[in-house]
Amino acid sequence: xxxxxxxxxxxxxxxxxxxxxxxxxxxxxxxxxxxxxxxxxxxxxxxxxxxxxxxxxxxxxxxxxxxxxxxxxxxxxxxxxxxxxxxxxxxxxxxxxxxxxxxxxxxxxxxxxxxxxxxxxxxxxxxxxxxxxxxxxxxxxxxxxxxxxxxxxxxxxxxxxxxxxxxxxxxxxxxxxxxxxxxxxxxxxxx
Amino acid sequence: xxxxxxxxxxxxxxxxxxxxxxxxxxxxxxxxxxxxxxxxxxxxxxxxxxxxxxxxxxxxxxxxxxxxxxxxxxxxxxxxxxxxxxxxxxxxxxxxxxxxxxxxxxxxxxxxxxxxxxxxxxxxxxxxxxxxxxxxxxxxxxxxxxxxxxxxxxxxxxxxxxxxxxxxxxxxxxxxxxxxxxxxxxxxxxxxxxxxxxxxxxxxxxxxxxxxxxxxxxxxxxxxxxxxxxxxxxxxxxxxxxxxxxxxxxxxxxxxxxxxxxxxxxxxxxxxxxxxxxxxxxxxxxxxxxxxxxxxxxxxxxxxxxxxxxxxxxxxxxxxxxxxxxxxxxxxxxxxxxxxxxxxxxxxxxxxxxxxxxxxxxxxxxxxxxxxxxxxx
Numbered sequence: 001x002x003x004x005x006x007x008x009x010x011x012x013x014x015x016x017x018x019x020x021x022x023x024x025x026x027x028x029x030x031x032x033x034x035x036x037x038x039x040x041x042x043x044x045x046x047x048x049x050x051x052x053x054x055x056x057x058x059x060x061x062x063x064x065x066x067x068x069x070x071x072x073x074x075x076x077x078x079x080x081x082x083x084x085x086x087x088x089x090x091x092x093x094x095x096x097x098x099x100x101x102x103x104x105x106x107x108x109x110x111x112x113x114x115x116x117x118x119x120x121x122x123x124x125x126x127x128x129x130x131x132x133x134x135x136x137x138x139x140x141x142x143x144x145x146x147x148x149x150x151x152x153x154x155x156x157x158x159x160x161x162x163x164x165x166x167x168x169x170x171x172x173x174x175x176x177x178x179x180x181x182x183x184x185x186x187x188x189x190x191x
Numbered sequence: 192x193x194x195x196x197x198x199x200x201x202x203x204x205x206x207x208x209x210x211x212x213x214x215x216x217x218x219x220x221x222x223x224x225x226x227x228x229x230x231x232x233x234x235x236x237x238x239x240x241x242x243x244x245x246x247x248x249x250x251x252x253x254x255x256x257x258x259x260x261x262x263x264x265x266x267x268x269x270x271x272x273x274x275x276x277x278x279x280x281x282x283x284x285x286x287x288x289x290x291x292x293x294x295x296x297x298x299x300x301x302x303x304x305x306x307x308x309x310x311x312x313x314x315x316x317x318x319x320x321x322x323x324x325x326x327x328x329x330x331x332x333x334x335x336x337x338x339x340x341x342x343x344x345x346x347x348x349x350x351x352x353x354x355x356x357x358x359x360x361x362x363x364x365x366x367x368x369x370x371x372x373x374x375x376x377x378x379x380x381x382x383x384x385x386x387x388x389x390x391x392x393x394x395x396x397x398x399x400x401x402x403x404x405x406x407x408x409x410x411x412x413x414x415x416x417x418x419x420x421x422x423x424x425x426x427x428x429x430x431x432x433x434x435x436x437x438x439x440x441x442x443x444x445x446x447x448x449x450x451x452x453x454x455x456x457x458x459x460x461x462x463x464x465x466x467x468x469x470x471x472x473x474x475x476x477x478x479x480x481x482x483x484x485x486x487x488x489x490x491x492x493x494x495x496x497x498x499x500x501x502x503x504x505x506x507x508x509x510x511x512x513x514x515x516x517x518x519x520x521x522x523x524x525x526x527x528x529x530x531x532x533x534x535x536x537x538x539x540x541x542x543x544x545x546x547x548x549x550x551x552x553x554x555x556x557x558x559x560x561x562x563x564x565x566x567x568x
């Protein structure tokens with residue numbers, strides 16, 4: 001086999017997102033092996049924390065929700081059947097954890113989450129710190145709560161509107177309106 | 192369709208949620224309306240920026256120790272235990288009053304904190320003298336030490352993986368590199384404007400979210416220069432390489448040549464010869480073989496060039512553009528004529544100018560093909 005033939009073959013590690021032995025690690029964690037679960041935690045914590053941080057725009061809450069998501073994953077792991085990728089299963093737990101927290105906070109602050117008026121979710125937007133380039137992460141963090149949640153789920157995480165609407169308890173049209181609003185605000189912020 | 196209708200449908204259009212007939216209507220309007228076209232471009236640009244966001248953000252501190260404590264003490268509900276352990280007392284003022292004032296303050300404080308941390312993050316980019324390595328599979332080594340979970344990766348150290356191991360390297364705060372099996376990688380520099388690795392052999396996948404030309408990978412046959420992208424790079428035992436770009440752009444450079452490789456393209460490198468001519472990853476095998484002969488087998492260059500020009504498709508304009516700088520006289524004229532057929536030169540670029548080696552004209556044509564922004568030479 002010539003060099004060109006050999007290198008033209010797709011690189012196995014490039015297309016394999018999950019390590020070959022992750023299924024073995026999962027089985028050990030399902031058998032309550034904490035060291036195996038730590039391995040899963042270390043492999044996936046960056047992804048879970050990214051979801052939590054982007055959706056809450058709050059470092060402390062993101063850390064708490066990251067821990068909570070992994071705690072839930074540990075508790076539910078014996079029921080994980082491998083019908084989806086472990087990362088997808090964990091990702092879903094993380095999103096559900098954040099959404100439950102957002103709903104709980106919404107109840108605490110007596111705001112009405114189930115509304116078709118995007119302006120209800122407006123919060124005062126902070127002025128960017130002098131000297132900081134207003135980059136995309138900051139602009140996302142400054143979005144109104146629900147617009148941010150819809151934007152992150154749709155444009156960053158790739159969810160569909162009907163799924164987002166179901167999870168947030170709003171109409172599909174509201175999810176779309178929130179997304180369009182978020183994109184408009186981001187475009188303004190990044191100009 | 193008027194502009195109001197078009198604007199209303201633009202988001203659904205970019206999200207692929209319109210019917211075929213609505214897509215046709217929107218596209219017809221976009222062809223004739225500069226304002227709506229600008230809106231469309233702005234929206235596309237935003238979504239491209241979003242698509243380049245890093246999928247992972249590591250926590251500022253290790254959360255595992257607390258999580259492990261939670262796991263090992265399952266009898267008491269977590270929220271009760273944490274409150275008790277922290278010695279918190281019940282609020283002495285009405286809860287709703289606290290919430291009314293504290294929640295907006297907490298939100299504002301959190302956003303301000305995030306801004307400060309991001310500022311620190313930006314300001315400290317590149318100041319780290321060591322990067323970190325995390326094990327993905329097996330037991331990679333940094334120097335002589337096995338990496339069980341994570342380890343520091345310092346300038347001058349070698350990271351090695353065997354057939355069963357893989358690792359992930361955090362490139363300061365600007366990206367990450369996944370290292371495949373049987374690889375040997377050295378950290379050369381961590382300066383803010385020079386994040387540099389050396390890949391002696393093996394494979395790596397880089398995902399970089401910094402501005403162009405801050406991350407470099409030296410190989411025995413060329414240097415890969417990040418231009419805002421994701422790519423895979425493989426180097427064999429002889430020091431020859433192969434690069435695939437999966438997002439954005441990468442430059443491959445040596446002392447004499449530069450190749451710009453766009454998303455969906457690949458490029459070969461050979462020790463002693465430098466980077467070859469980039470080509471589309473789905474290019475026909477005959478075209479690939481002809482390019483390999485042209486780039487690396489000097490004796491067969493004329494016949495190889497004839498084959499390339501005969502096989503070139505509309506998708507191969509960038510490949511042909513590179514050949515303008517790698518040919519002379521009659522060969523360059525042949526390349527010009529073929530390229531001009533599939534991607535006519537923009538105004539101001541003439542056949543005589545290109546044949547005379549006019550660099551400015553070559554750059555203008557590159558810009559027309561979407562490359563010039565990145566071309567250093």
